[in-house]
Amino acid sequence: MSRIHPVQLIKREPIVPKLEPKPESDTKPKLEITTTILRPSVPATDRLSAWKTPFALESDAELLSSLPLNLSSSLKDNLVKALAPSTRSAYGAGIRRFTEFCDKHNISEEARMPASKYLLASFVTEQAGSCSASCIKNWMSGLKAWHEINSAPWNGEDRLVQLSRSLKGTSFSRPKRPPITRDQLTLLRRRINIAEGKDAAFWALATTAFWGCRRLGEITIPKPDGFNTQFHVQKTAVSFTHGSSARPPSISFDIPWTKTTKEKGGKVVLTARDDDLCPVTALLNHILVNHKVPPDHALFSYMDNSQNRTIPPTKSKFLEFCNSNIPSNQDKILGHSFRIGGSVELLLAGVPPEVVALIGGWTSSAFLLYWHKLEEIIPLHFRSRLNSLPTSEPHRSQLPSRTSSSFP
Numbered sequence: 001m002s003r004i005h006p007v008q009l010i011k012r013e014p015i016v017p018k019l020e021p022k023p024e025s026d027t028k029p030k031l032e033i034t035t036t037i038l039r040p041s042v043p044a045t046d047r048l049s050a051w052k053t054p055f056a057l058e059s060d061a062e063l064l065s066s067l068p069l070n071l072s073s074s075l076k077d078n079l080v081k082a083l084a085p086s087t088r089s090a091y092g093a094g095i096r097r098f099t100e101f102c103d104k105h106n107i108s109e110e111a112r113m114p115a116s117k118y119l120l121a122s123f124v125t126e127q128a129g130s131c132s133a134s135c136i137k138n139w140m141s142g143l144k145a146w147h148e149i150n151s152a153p154w155n156g157e158d159r160l161v162q163l164s165r166s167l168k169g170t171s172f173s174r175p176k177r178p179p180i181t182r183d184q185l186t187l188l189r190r191r192i193n194i195a196e197g198k199d200a201a202f203w204a205l206a207t208t209a210f211w212g213c214r215r216l217g218e219i220t221i222p223k224p225d226g227f228n229t230q231f232h233v234q235k236t237a238v239s240f241t242h243g244s245s246a247r248p249p250s251i252s253f254d255i256p257w258t259k260t261t262k263e264k265g266g267k268v269v270l271t272a273r274d275d276d277l278c279p280v281t282a283l284l285n286h287i288l289v290n291h292k293v294p295p296d297h298a299l300f301s302y303m304d305n306s307q308n309r310t311i312p313p314t315k316s317k318f319l320e321f322c323n324s325n326i327p328s329n330q331d332k333i334l335g336h337s338f339r340i341g342g343s344v345e346l347l348l349a350g351v352p353p354e355v356v357a358l359i360g361g362w363t364s365s366a367f368l369l370y371w372h373k374l375e376e377i378i379p380l381h382f383r384s385r386l387n388s389l390p391t392s393e394p395h396r397s398q399l400p401s402r403t404s405s406s407f408p
Contacts, residue, residue: 038051038052038053038109039051039052039099043089043092044088044089044090044092044093044096045085045088045089045092045222046088046092047091047092047095047096047146048080048083048088048091048092048095048142048145048146048149049076049077049080049149051095051099051146052150053109053110053112053113053150054109054110054113055110055113055114055150055152056113056150056152059150059151059152060072060150062151063075063076063151076149079149080149083145084231084257084259084262085222085226085228085231086217086222086259087259089222090138090141090142091138091141091142091145091146092142093138093139093142094138094139094140094141094142094143095142095143095146097127097139098112098115098123098139098143099112101123101126101127102119105122107119113146113147113150113152114147114152114153114154114155115143115147115155115156116155117155117156117158117160117161118160120140120143120155120156120158120161120164121158121160121161121163121164122164124136124140124161124164124165125164127139133165136165137165140156140165143156144156177334177336177337177340178331178332178334178337178340179337179340179341179342179344180210180322180333180337180338180340180341181341182277182341182345184326184330184333184341185206185207185210185277185341186276186277187325187326187327188203188206188322188325188326189203189276189277191325192325194282194285194286194289195289196289197289197290197302197303197304197305197311198302198304198311198321200282200285200286200289200290200302201286201289201290201300201301201302201313202300202302202313202318202321202322203282203285203286204279204282204283204285204286204300205219205220205300205313205318206282206318206322206338207270207277207278207279207282207283208268208270208279208282208283208300209338209339209342210277210279210338210341210342210345211270211271211273211277211279211342211346212268212269212270212279212342212359212360213338213339213342213343213346213356213359213360213361214255214268214338214339214360214361215258215259215335215336215339216315216318216319216335216336216338216339217259217315217335218233218255218257218258218259218266218361219233219255219268219299219300219313220298220300220313220314220315220318221298221312221313221314221315222314222315223314224311224312224314226312226314227297227298227312229256229296230256230257230263231256231257232256232257232298232299233253233254233255233256233298233299234295234296234297234298234299235287235293235294235295235296235297235298235299235301236295236296237253237254237299238251238252238253238283238287238299239251239252239253240280240284243272248271248272248273249271249272249280250269250270250271250272250280251269251270251279251280251283251284252267252268252269252270253267253268253299254266254267254268255267255268255361258361260361260362260363261361261363266361269359270283286300286302289302290302290303292310293310294310297310297312298312298313299313300313301313315335319333319334319335339360342360343356343360346359
């Protein structure tokens with residue numbers, strides 16, 4: 001298969017005008033963080049290194065007594081930067097929740113690090129009524145990393161804490177996050193104008209996330225100034241492959257970092273479709289419309305022609321864009337809606353589960369948790385598997401010739 005630059009193959013498609021005005025989106029108020037000497041007001045991504053305890057201060061002093069300032073600073077920085085920004089942000093949220101818990105119960109600064117098994121077990125138990133299991137797991141991972149970076153003993157593996165964690169889901173279970181449906185995606189397409197930079201970029205992002213079953217964090221950036229080639233996809237990463245009689249055209253690009261594979265990254269492969277939801281057409285159109293975006297910028301960046309500047313594709317702006325273009329009486333589109341919706345659509349189309357897992361970059365059976373419409377998916381694939389069995393006599397199911405009324 002030969003590969004050429006996507007712009008050379010772009011076909012101009014008819015521009016669909018906006019049919020309805022875009023409603024205003026809701027904004028959520030941000031929680032305030034109490035500022036102290038030990039806990040300065042910093043972004044969540046910086047709390048691992050910026051938030052201190054008396055133990056952490058002693059650890060810093062010991063490090064400085066052993067190494068020159070430049071080496072000790074470099075060591076701490078590298079430990080933190082080894083984590084993806086999204087991971088640091090999630091861990092920072094856990095540190096904040098733990099701090100709020102300690103403030104609420106008047107836990108001394110000295111007792112917060114190293115946190116005793118009793119303190120950690122109490123923290124987990126109190127959160128059980130309002131947080132999901134995965135949420136508490138992330139918070140505890142954040143506390144563990146915070147302890148490790150400050151060379152503090154970690155008591156989170158103690159049996160008492162583990163027992164508390166095993167009970168955390170009994171009183172709270174987060175409702176399943178709704179998938180974006182094919183109908184919603186079609187409606188989104190009708191309400192935007194893909195001749196405009198932002199609409200073209202976000203439409204390409206939407207179809208990529210949907211048909212590629214990707215996490216939004218893998219193809220967006222966390223904040224306007226948060227683009228980092230170590231974690232985020234560049235425009236130059238895109239590669240187009242010609243189709244043939246045996247296979248349709250496709251586009252692929254490598255992701256530098258994923259939640260599960262870390263620095264090993266992953267690959268996105270998008271296959272052309274003969275409808276308005278084609279991700280290949282959407283991505284080629286985005287590249288053409290936003291051709292002024294420099295090649296070393298984020299893949300789904302777009303041009304703001306009114307100010308002649310490049311706008312990076314942040315996750316929050318993308319979700320705001322999507323929700324402003326669907327009726328208010330429909331389920332709100334969330335971060336995992338595209339990943340869930342795409343996997344459901346592929347499964348309903350008869351794509352084998354193992355292929356769906358490969359498309360979405362799942363490395364385990366964890367993607368089964370995202371399945372919706374089980375009443376349709378399971379019979380479909382069960383029938384497919386039965387049809388693939390040999391039809392020889394030993395493999396056929398024999399129904400009894402007698403009716404149920406003749407059973408003893």
